[in-house]
Amino acid sequence: MHQNSVLGHEQVIERFAQSLKSNRLANTWLMVGPDGIGKRLTTMWLAKCMLCEKTPANELVACEECSACQQVDALTHPDLLLVEKPADKNLIPVELFIGTREKRMRAGLCHDIAMKPFRGGRRIAIIDDADFLNQEGANCLLKTLEEPPAFAIIFLISSGEHRQLPTIRSRSQIVRFQPLPPEQIQEVLEKKALVPEGHSSRELAMACDGSLQLALKLADPETLDFRRDWLEQLATLDPGADDFFESIGTFVDAAGKDSAAKRLRLQLVADLASRFYRHVMMQLCEQPVVADETMARCVTIAAERWPGGDAETAARCVERCGEVASQIRANANQALVIEAWLCDLGRLARGEITV
Numbered sequence: 001m002h003q004n005s006v007l008g009h010e011q012v013i014e015r016f017a018q019s020l021k022s023n024r025l026a027n028t029w030l031m032v033g034p035d036g037i038g039k040r041l042t043t044m045w046l047a048k049c050m051l052c053e054k055t056p057a058n059e060l061v062a063c064e065e066c067s068a069c070q071q072v073d074a075l076t077h078p079d080l081l082l083v084e085k086p087a088d089k090n091l092i093p094v095e096l097f098i099g100t101r102e103k104r105m106r107a108g109l110c111h112d113i114a115m116k117p118f119r120g121g122r123r124i125a126i127i128d129d130a131d132f133l134n135q136e137g138a139n140c141l142l143k144t145l146e147e148p149p150a151f152a153i154i155f156l157i158s159s160g161e162h163r164q165l166p167t168i169r170s171r172s173q174i175v176r177f178q179p180l181p182p183e184q185i186q187e188v189l190e191k192k193a194l195v196p197e198g199h200s201s202r203e204l205a206m207a208c209d210g211s212l213q214l215a216l217k218l219a220d221p222e223t224l225d226f227r228r229d230w231l232e233q234l235a236t237l238d239p240g241a242d243d244f245f246e247s248i249g250t251f252v253d254a255a256g257k258d259s260a261a262k263r264l265r266l267q268l269v270a271d272l273a274s275r276f277y278r279h280v281m282m283q284l285c286e287q288p289v290v291a292d293e294t295m296a297r298c299v300t301i302a303a304e305r306w307p308g309g310d311a312e313t314a315a316r317c318v319e320r321c322g323e324v325a326s327q328i329r330a331n332a333n334q335a336l337v338i339e340a341w342l343c344d345l346g347r348l349a350r351g352e353i354t355v
């Protein structure tokens with residue numbers, strides 16, 4: 001991965017390069033920004049530059065050839081520790097920080113980060129999905145952040161600084177990632193020839209809210225058709241009407257037999273709804289809505305009929321979408337969960353329940 005394969009985020013990279021050069025690199029970094037815009041990829045690349053054995057330690061360059069660079073790519077570098085939320089869990093298990101009961105404090109990230117570097121001069125820990133720390137995990141981590149070993153660099157990746165405890169925030173350098181501009185996303189989609197027939201790269205780039213990850217999910221004719229129908233359905237303020245529940249089922253089942261693939265589709269359904277209500281909220285607050293034609297049209301229809309023009313109800317709908325996303329992750333009875341969700345969204349959007 002060369003620097004030019006990390007898309008965008010020049011300011012983040014520049015800031016990091018400067019602190020590295022001046023030898024004032026903080027021990028803890030909180031990398032925040034919306035999902036799917038490249039925080040993890042960029043952080044991985046920063047780690048690779050710092051562990052590369054061919055390039056000077058205070059320069060943000062990775063040779064991509066030495067065995068250290070290759071080990072980072074393969075996630076086998078002994079000085080790179082990665083903690084992330086297992087796909088089937090709602091939170092990061094505390095064992096990943098302090099070891100299992102039998103090995104308490106003799107394993108896990110908080111233990112491992114304090115061990116002397118094996119290869120070079122640094123140990124680097126990356127905690128992805130840091131939104132999903134539980135209280136116990138956060139407390140253990142906090143002790144490490146209070147007195148990190150001089151050779152340790154710890155990155156926490158999070159969707160927003162408000163998702164972190166003030167005690168963690170205050171010990172971190174906060175780095176804010178911005179959504180990618182549509183032009184940059186458009187370029188990637190075109191370069192990789194990912195635009196489905198009958199659609200344009202501009203349309204996809206405008207539809208993804210600056211998230212390349214979302215653009216890649218949407219780059220499929222079936223998904224784009226479903227998205228259009230779904231947004232039109234949401235615009236009626238009655239998402240559960242017209243048997244739309246079944247349409248969601250059909251879209252999800254079309255992912256095949258694999259339950260993980262189905263769950264991903266269901267999460268996309270929730271994510272699209274969440275984005276829709278967020279745009280409605282913006283429109284009600286008279287903020288500009290930056291989106292593709294379908295989203296903009298459906299959001300306008302909904303906002304015009306929104307009861308009392310109350311943005312707070314729209315915010316509650318966004319929250320309700322977040323709740324359903326975590327229920328889907330937790331493998332709850334999906335049919336029941338989705339039906340209850342659609343019902344609540346409709347009642348909220350029509351002003352039948354108040355916040």
Ligand SMILES: [Zn+2]
Binds near residue numbers: 054055062063
């Ligand atoms: Zn290298």
